[in-house]
Amino acid sequence: MGRADLHIHSTYSDGSAGITEILLQAAAQGLDTIAITDHNEIRGAQAAQEQARRMGLNLRVIIGEEVSTAEGHVVGLFLRDRIRPLLSAEATVAEIQRQGGVAVAVHPFSLWLRLFRCGGVGRRVEWLPFTAIETVNGSAMEGLSNNYTAWFNRRYTRRAEVGGSDAHTVEAVGQAYTVYPGLGLDMLRQAIYHRATRARLRRGTYLAVAGFLRDYIEGKLDLYGEKGGYIKKADSI
Ligand SMILES: [Zn+2]
Ligand SMILES: [Zn+2]
Numbered sequence: 001m002g003r004a005d006l007h008i009h010s011t012y013s014d015g016s017a018g019i020t021e022i023l024l025q026a027a028a029q030g031l032d033t034i035a036i037t038d039h040n041e042i043r044g045a046q047a048a049q050e051q052a053r054r055m056g057l058n059l060r061v062i063i064g065e066e067v068s069t070a071e072g073h074v075v076g077l078f079l080r081d082r083i084r085p086l087l088s089a090e091a092t093v094a095e096i097q098r099q100g101g102v103a104v105a106v107h108p109f110s111l112w113l114r115l116f117r118c119g120g121v122g123r124r125v126e127w128l129p130f131t132a133i134e135t136v137n138g139s140a141m142e143g144l145s146n147n148y149t150a151w152f153n154r155r156y157t158r159r160a161e162v163g164g165s166d167a168h169t170v171e172a173v174g175q176a177y178t179v180y181p182g183l184g185l186d187m188l189r190q191a192i193y194h195r196a197t198r199a200r201l202r203r204g205t206y207l208a209v210a211g212f213l214r215d216y217i218e219g220k221l222d223l224y225g226e227k228g229g230y231i232k233k234a235d236s237i
Contacts, residue, residue: 007164012044029174136199138165138176163199171211
């Protein structure tokens with residue numbers, strides 16, 4: 001079984017962890033694949049892919065982006081080009097698919113993130129053609145909404161389930177992940193298309209919470225600034 005953390009932020013958006021730190025932590029956590037999914041940005045992911053090769057790590061890096069659409073956050077995986085923010089969720093999903101990527105509805109029902117205008121797409125998961133749904137988001141506050149999302153997906157949407165840490169600090173990398181049969185990017189893609197993935201949460205996240213508080217207090221996480229996932233349109237969520 002492969003293990004992939006499909007939702008990680010770096011210093012290229014509002015995370016505090018640099019690319020090399022993330023790569024080393026991912027390898028140490030036993031992951032074989034990660035996606036760097038910075039807010040509205042793919043340069044960190046491109047740098048990480050290059051860096052993993054240079055370091056000779058046995059770790060694959062997917063070019064991802066967490067796009068702030070006008071109706072909530074959407075992650076694109078396996079992208080070629082950056083997608084600009086504030087398109088509709090529908091247009092964003094279409095653009096991801098036009099690039100041959102995988103569209104993921106991340107934290108679709110997060111109430112906590114919605115409070116801070118960083119929510120997901122909500123019930124739009126029912127009619128937008130997402131390939132996967134993030135049923136496990138590693139953020140500390142997502143327990144309840146993860147359970148609801150998993151239930152909703154089993155009952156209504158029945159898309160591939162994926163897990164991602166939504167790491168903004170190095171300690172959080174690998175706290176949530178996706179397991180899939182086989183190994184490597186092709187197998188992961190196939191598993192997503194065949195709904196053979198499973199989302200997993202690692203217990204004992206207190207270190208990740210402590211790391212988050214430390215970096216937040218030290219001002220290293222610019223969550224609501226230019227590089228954060230804040231959705232600017234007043235009527236957007
Ligand atoms: Zn988000
Ligand atoms: Zn995120």
